[in-house]
Amino acid sequence: MSPKVGVAPKRRAEIIEATFFCIALKGYSNITMQDIADSAGVSKGVIHYYFRNKEELFLSVYDKLIRDLDSHLARKVDRARTPPEKVCAIITAVFEKIRENKKFQVVLLDFWAHSTKNSTLKAANANQYARYRHLAKKIIAEGIAGGYFRECDPARVASALIGLIEGLTIQWILDEKAFDLARAQKLTEEIILAFLQK
Amino acid sequence: MSPKVGVAPKRRAEIIEATFFCIALKGYSNITMQDIADSAGVSKGVIHYYFRNKEELFLSVYDKLIRDLDSHLARKVDRARTPPEKVCAIITAVFEKIRENKKFQVVLLDFWAHSTKNSTLKAANANQYARYRHLAKKIIAEGIAGGYFRECDPARVASALIGLIEGLTIQWILDEKAFDLARAQKLTEEIILAFLQK
Amino acid sequence: MSPKVGVAPKRRAEIIEATFFCIALKGYSNITMQDIADSAGVSKGVIHYYFRNKEELFLSVYDKLIRDLDSHLARKVDRARTPPEKVCAIITAVFEKIRENKKFQVVLLDFWAHSTKNSTLKAANANQYARYRHLAKKIIAEGIAGGYFRECDPARVASALIGLIEGLTIQWILDEKAFDLARAQKLTEEIILAFLQK
Amino acid sequence: MSPKVGVAPKRRAEIIEATFFCIALKGYSNITMQDIADSAGVSKGVIHYYFRNKEELFLSVYDKLIRDLDSHLARKVDRARTPPEKVCAIITAVFEKIRENKKFQVVLLDFWAHSTKNSTLKAANANQYARYRHLAKKIIAEGIAGGYFRECDPARVASALIGLIEGLTIQWILDEKAFDLARAQKLTEEIILAFLQK
DNA sequence: CATGAATGAGATTTCATTCAT
DNA sequence: GATGAATGAAATCTCATTCAT
Numbered sequence: 138m139s140p141k142v143g144v145a146p147k148r149r150a151e152i153i154e155a156t157f158f159c160i161a162l163k164g165y166s167n168i169t170m171q172d173i174a175d176s177a178g179v180s181k182g183v184i185h186y187y188f189r190n191k192e193e194l195f196l197s198v199y200d201k202l203i204r205d206l207d208s209h210l211a212r213k214v215d216r217a218r219t220p221p222e223k224v225c226a227i228i229t230a231v232f233e234k235i236r237e238n239k240k241f242q243v244v245l246l247d248f249w250a251h252s253t254k255n256s257t258l259k260a261a262n263a264n265q266y267a268r269y270r271h272l273a274k275k276i277i278a279e280g281i282a283g284g285y286f287r288e289c290d291p292a293r294v295a296s297a298l299i300g301l302i303e304g305l306t307i308q309w310i311l312d313e314k315a316f317d318l319a320r321a322q323k324l325t326e327e328i329i330l331a332f333l334q335k
Numbered sequence: 336m337s338p339k340v341g342v343a344p345k346r347r348a349e350i351i352e353a354t355f356f357c358i359a360l361k362g363y364s365n366i367t368m369q370d371i372a373d374s375a376g377v378s379k380g381v382i383h384y385y386f387r388n389k390e391e392l393f394l395s396v397y398d399k400l401i402r403d404l405d406s407h408l409a410r411k412v413d414r415a416r417t418p419p420e421k422v423c424a425i426i427t428a429v430f431e432k433i434r435e436n437k438k439f440q441v442v443l444l445d446f447w448a449h450s451t452k453n454s455t456l457k458a459a460n461a462n463q464y465a466r467y468r469h470l471a472k473k474i475i476a477e478g479i480a481g482g483y484f485r486e487c488d489p490a491r492v493a494s495a496l497i498g499l500i501e502g503l504t505i506q507w508i509l510d511e512k513a514f515d516l517a518r519a520q521k522l523t524e525e526i527i528l529a530f531l532q533k
Numbered sequence: 534m535s536p537k538v539g540v541a542p543k544r545r546a547e548i549i550e551a552t553f554f555c556i557a558l559k560g561y562s563n564i565t566m567q568d569i570a571d572s573a574g575v576s577k578g579v580i581h582y583y584f585r586n587k588e589e590l591f592l593s594v595y596d597k598l599i600r601d602l603d604s605h606l607a608r609k610v611d612r613a614r615t616p617p618e619k620v621c622a623i624i625t626a627v628f629e630k631i632r633e634n635k636k637f638q639v640v641l642l643d644f645w646a647h648s649t650k651n652s653t654l655k656a657a658n659a660n661q662y663a664r665y666r667h668l669a670k671k672i673i674a675e676g677i678a679g680g681y682f683r684e685c686d687p688a689r690v691a692s693a694l695i696g697l698i699e700g701l702t703i704q705w706i707l708d709e710k711a712f713d714l715a716r717a718q719k720l721t722e723e724i725i726l727a728f729l730q731k
Numbered sequence: 732m733s734p735k736v737g738v739a740p741k742r743r744a745e746i747i748e749a750t751f752f753c754i755a756l757k758g759y760s761n762i763t764m765q766d767i768a769d770s771a772g773v774s775k776g777v778i779h780y781y782f783r784n785k786e787e788l789f790l791s792v793y794d795k796l797i798r799d800l801d802s803h804l805a806r807k808v809d810r811a812r813t814p815p816e817k818v819c820a821i822i823t824a825v826f827e828k829i830r831e832n833k834k835f836q837v838v839l840l841d842f843w844a845h846s847t848k849n850s851t852l853k854a855a856n857a858n859q860y861a862r863y864r865h866l867a868k869k870i871i872a873e874g875i876a877g878g879y880f881r882e883c884d885p886a887r888v889a890s891a892l893i894g895l896i897e898g899l900t901i902q903w904i905l906d907e908k909a910f911d912l913a914r915a916q917k918l919t920e921e922i923i924l925a926f927l928q929k
Numbered sequence: 930c931a932t933g934a935a936t937g938a939g940a941t942t943t944c945a946t947t948c949a950t
Numbered sequence: 951g952a953t954g955a956a957t958g959a960a961a962t963c964t965c966a967t968t969c970a971t
Contacts, residue, residue, distance in 0.1 A: 144955070164452040166364035169940060180957050185942065187955095243451050250448030252509060253441050254362040263510035270513070293522050296506060296514050297499065304502025308494060311450060312461035315468070316494050324491050328530050335529060342930085367965060378932045380968085389966065540951080560848040562760035565944060576953045581946065639847050646844030648905060649837050650758040659906035666909070689918050692902060692910050697891065700898025704890060707846060708857035711864070712890050720887050724926050731925060738934070763961060774936050779963060781934095 149187050149197075152177050156198045161240035165195065165247040196257060199248050202241070203265050209234055210272065220280030224298070224333070225326050227273060231302050232322040235309075242310050270295045277333065286333040294333065301325050347385050347395075350375045354396045359438035363393070363445040394455060397446050400439070401463050407432055408470065418478030422496070422531070423524050425471060429500050430520040433507075440508050468493045475531065484531040492531065499523050545583050545593075548573045552594045557636035561591065561643040592653060595644050598637070599661050605630055606668065616676030620694070620729070621722050623669060627698050628718040631705075638706050666691045673729065682729040690729065697721050743781050743791075746771050750792050755834035759789065759841040790851060793842050796835070797859050803828055804866065814874030818892070818927070819920050821867060825896050826916040829903075836904045864889045871927065880927040888927065895919050 155177035159168045170191065174181040188194040213230040217223040235242045252258040273295035280286035305321045353375035357366045368389065372379040386392040411428040415421040433440045450456040471493035478484040503519045551573035555564045566587065570577040584590040609626040613619040631638045648654040669691035676682035701717045749771035753762045764785065768775045782788040807824040811817040829836045846852040867889035874880035899915045 148955085164449065167452060170942085171940085181942090182944085182957055182959095183955080186957095191941070246444075246451070247448045249505065249509060250445045251362065253444070254365060259509070263513070266506060266510060266513065293514070293518065296503065296519065297522055297526055300502030300506055300519075301495065301499045302502065303505065304498030304500065305494065307447065307501065307505075308464060308498055311447060311457070312464060315461070315464065316491070320491065321494065321498075324495055328495055328526060331530055331533060332526050335533070346930095368967085369965080379966090380932055381930080383967065384930075544951095560845065563848060566946085567944080577945090578947085578953055579951080582951070587945065642840075642847070643844045645901065645905060646841045647758065649840070650761060655905070659909070662902060662906060662909065689910070689914065692899065692915065693895065693918055693922055696898030696902055696915075697895045698898065699901065700894030700896065701890065703843065703897065703901075704860060704894055707843060707853070708860060711857070711860065712887070716887065717890065717894075720891055724891055724922060727926055727929060728922050731929070742934085764963080765961085775962090776936055776938095776964085777934080780936095783963095785962070 145187075148179070148183070152179070152184055152187055152194070153198050153201050156194055157202070157244060158240070160195075160198065160244045160247055165251055192255075192257075196261070198244075199258065199261060202244060202248070203261070206231075206234060206241075207265075207268070210269075214272070214276070220276055220283060220285045221330060221333075223276045224273070224280070224329060227276070227298065228302060228322060228325050228329070231306065232318060232325075235306050236318055239310065242306050246307060246310065266299070270299055273298050280333065287335055289333065294329070297332075298325075298329050301328065343385070346377070346381070350377065350382055350385055350392070351396050351399050354392055355400070355442060356438070358393075358396065358442045358445055363449055390453075390455075394459070396442075397456065397459060400442060400446070401459070404429075404432060404439075405463075405466070408467075412470070412474070418474050418481060418483045419528060419531075421474045422471070422478070422527060425474070425496065426500060426520060426523050426527070429504065430516065430523075433504050434516055437508065440504050444505060444508065464497070467497055471496050478531065485533060487531070492527070495530075496523075496527050499526065541583070544575070544579070548575070548580055548583055548590070549594050549597050552590055553598070553640060554636070556591075556594065556640045556643055561647055588651075588653075592657070594640075595654065595657060598640060598644070599657070602627075602630060602637075603661075603664070606665075610668070610672070616672050616679060616681045617726060617730075619672045620669070620676070620725060623672070623694065624698060624718060624721050624725070627702065628714065628721075631702050632714055635706065638702050642703060642706065662695070665695055669694050676729065683731060685729065690725070693728075694721075694725050697724065739781075742773070742777070746773070746778055746781055746788070747792050747795050750788055751796070751838060752834070754789075754792065754838045754841055759845055786849075786851075790855070792838075793852065793855060796838060796842070797855070800825075800828060800835075801859075801862070804863075808866070808870070814870050814877060814879045815924060815928075817870045818867070818874070818923060821870070821892070822896060822916060822919050822923070825900065826912065826919075829900050830912055833904065833907075836900050840901060840904065860893070863893055867892050874927065881929060883927065888923070891926075892919075892923050895922065 152173065156168075156173050159172050159176050163172065170181050170184055173194075174184055177184070184194065188197065210227065210230045213226040213233075214223050217226040248258060249262065252262040270292070274291045277286060277289075277291035277294050277298075281288060281291065302325060305325060306318075308315055309318050309321065350371065354366075354371050357370050357374050361370065368379050368382055371392075372382055375382075382392065386395065408425060408428045411424040412421050415424040446456060447460065450460040468490070472489045475484060475487075475489035475492050475496075479486060479489065500523060503523060504516075506513055507516050507519065548569065552564075552569050555568050555572050559568065566577050566580055569590075570580055573580075580590065584593065606623060606626045609622040610619050613622040644654060645658065648658040666688070670687045673682060673685075673687035673690050673694075677684060677687065698721055701721060702714075704711055705714050705717065746767065750762075750767050753766050753770050757766065764775050764778055767788075768778055771778070778788065782791065804821060804824045807820040808817050811820040842852060843856065846856040864886070868885045871880060871883075871885035871888050871892075875882060875885065896919060899919060900912075902909055903912050903915065
């Protein structure tokens with residue numbers, strides 16, 4: 138067994154990571170393969186050795202992004218006990234992710250913009266949001282069943298929860314000085330819990 | 336902006352309109368000048384006669400977009416009497432705009448994504464959002480002063496209002512079948528008014 | 534994977550065979566070393582171990598092709614007794630070769646096309662045709678000497694014989710439905726023998 | 732109407748001509764767009780302005796080649812009176828074409844080689860050969876009907892006529908010193924007329 | 930004012946070849 | 951002997967921009 142065999146997955150991950158940084162820096166459609174190669178410290182040809190083409194590479198970056206967010210969310214939510222705590226866990230998870238790495242939401246926004254023109258990306262996005270809403274819905278439904286929340290449509294509130302989180306974080310991404318991210322996070326909790334516990 | 340007599344302003348407007356449709360159809364960075372020329376029914380050269388380059392053209396499209404939204408918002412809000420009605424007017428204005436022309440939000444999303452890489456666009460975006468929030472803040476402050484709303488920070492609630500609107504409409508744009516847009520609009524009103532009137 | 538000694542000649546032949554199939558399938562200048570490696574079931578590196586470069590490999594394929602045709606021709610001709618039978622043996626040998634393996638003529642045509650640009654290949658081709666004509670010429674001269682054929686220039690008729698064979702088989706390769714190959718073979722015999730025995 | 736409008740067809744023809752020379756010089760698949768641009772004295776971009784891609788350009792070259800040969804053939808044949816003269820006119824037309832411009836057959840050979848891998852080219856080739864054979868068949872049938880030729884299958888002899896012409900010219904292209912082209916032409920006439928008038 | 934031919938820089942992608950293991 | 955990761959030159963094709971008419 139050649140020792141170089143083991144290099145492949147590591148190299149793939151490195152290229153994905155480099156591409157993520159490049160997208161954050163210059164944007165989905167302004168990056169060249171050369172940018173990525175330079176950033177990853179490999180030759181241009183290597184990228185095509187690991188990824189059939191630019192689109193496949195970008196979809197791989199998106200996949201990793203989503204997987205990271207999902208596992209982060211799941212970890213946070215699992216650690217919480219009561220439904221109200223779980224709702225706060227969702228909010229905290231996303232805001233935390235963005236605070237620790239602003240690039241995260243910048244890249245995601247770029248993918249969203251492109252998803253209206255790329256059907257594969259669109260499907261992946263729709264799917265991710267659906268899972269995201271489903272998680273929130275389940276938690277809210279449990280809260281209602283457990284007497285934590287008043288009677289309401291869990292699916293609708295779930296989309297509002299997601300909407301409020303994303304709407305605030307995007308505003309912040311577009312203009313960091315618009316408001317304080319930590320206070321926006323607190324506000325999100327207040328509004329959603331107020332509505333659920335009214 | 337070159338205000339020329341005769342056909343010039345009309346031609347300019349036609350090119351901007353055509354560009355808007357092209358962005359909605361293929362996305363900010365996938366359009367060629369030829370696409371725009373074809374769509375506008377003019378020759379490629381003409382576009383460079385009216386707009387120094389592609390970026391200037393795109394910024395002009397963004398300007399028009401914002402001016403349209405602003406005047407639409409202002410009209411709606413002016414027609415409303417009480418602060419609660421004015422809050423609903425903001426919500427209605429945006430949801431209406433998107434319902435009547437889905438392209439509107441698609442193009443806006445595209446501009447947002449690019450604004451993280453284009454400082455002119457970023458400034459324009461920050462400015463627009465600031466005005467947008469300012470409008471909401473003023474209305475909320477009036478509502479508190481007039482006894483319609485409970486004591487709270489008008490600026491923070493304003494950003495939440497905008498965030499909820501944008502977060503829900505983007506979700507819908509990314510997956511129309513996720514939920515019904517009219518019900519999302521109603522939900523927005525409920526959540527915000529509940530929070531303000533609690 | 535155990536490296537075997539003495540495996541070299543066999544491996545070489547396998548690679549040549551695989552290359553032949555690839556040329557027939559995709560054409561001389563559309564094949565990649567990867568195609569050949571895949572088809573031969575070896576790694577890319579191995580090909581360069583046995584052949585200095587692509588051109589040397591292709592020339593080896595051509596050599597094998599010619600050697601195969603030559604020995605096939607010689608066997609057929611040796612088996613025939615009289616000059617007319619030997620002429621028919623040449624015709625039969627080539628048509629048979631092509632009928633049993635259409636790829637043969639496809640690959641040969643490809644080599645011919647490239648021989649106008651590759652001097653090594655051109656020389657090899659000229660040489661092969663010269664031997665081919667020489668064989669026919671000798672048979673025809675024997676036929677004249679033996680009273681089987683009328684007085685004529687053996688060299689000229691030899692080139693006509695080769696020309697008619699190749700001209701018909703190429704037509705058939707380019708459009709199999711143009712005519713029946715077996716009847717074309719018979720026609721070749723008729724025309725050449727009629728001319729020689731007139 | 733801009734005077735430059737008239738330039739387009741001329742430029743197209745120039746590019747086709749330049750491509751023809753390049754194919755003759757370096758071969759179908761060894762030419763780069765840069766070679767063609769240099770040879771035509773235009774920039775690389777211009778070629779893509781007139782031809783969608785390399786394949787479309789090559790097919791245009793093939794079209795012109797065939798059109799030229801067809802009209803040359805038709806002119807020659809029309810000028811001849813009796814069927815035997817018309818048969819000789821076909822032979823003369825092709826041999827003349829090649830004698831006056833050796834490139835002609837070199838390029839055609841290249842196209843044939845590629846036609847086994849390109850379905851558009853293959854269809855065009857099959858079609859051209861069919862028309863070519865049809866012309867010869869008609870003339871032979873007229874000759875039989877007019878008592879010039881003995882009873883025989885015109886279609887079969889037509890393919891033999893074409894085969895003999897092409898088979899000899901290709902031999903000559905591959906090795907000019909193999910025989911004299913003028914004598915090969917005479918030989919073709921002798922063999923075919925002898926067979927038809929036997 | 931308008932056209933569209935022309936440019937050429939630059940992007941993606943392919944691939945023969947090398948070489949460390 | 952054998953592998954496959956890596957290279958980088960070179961190819962095709964795109965496109966904003968210019969400019970002669």
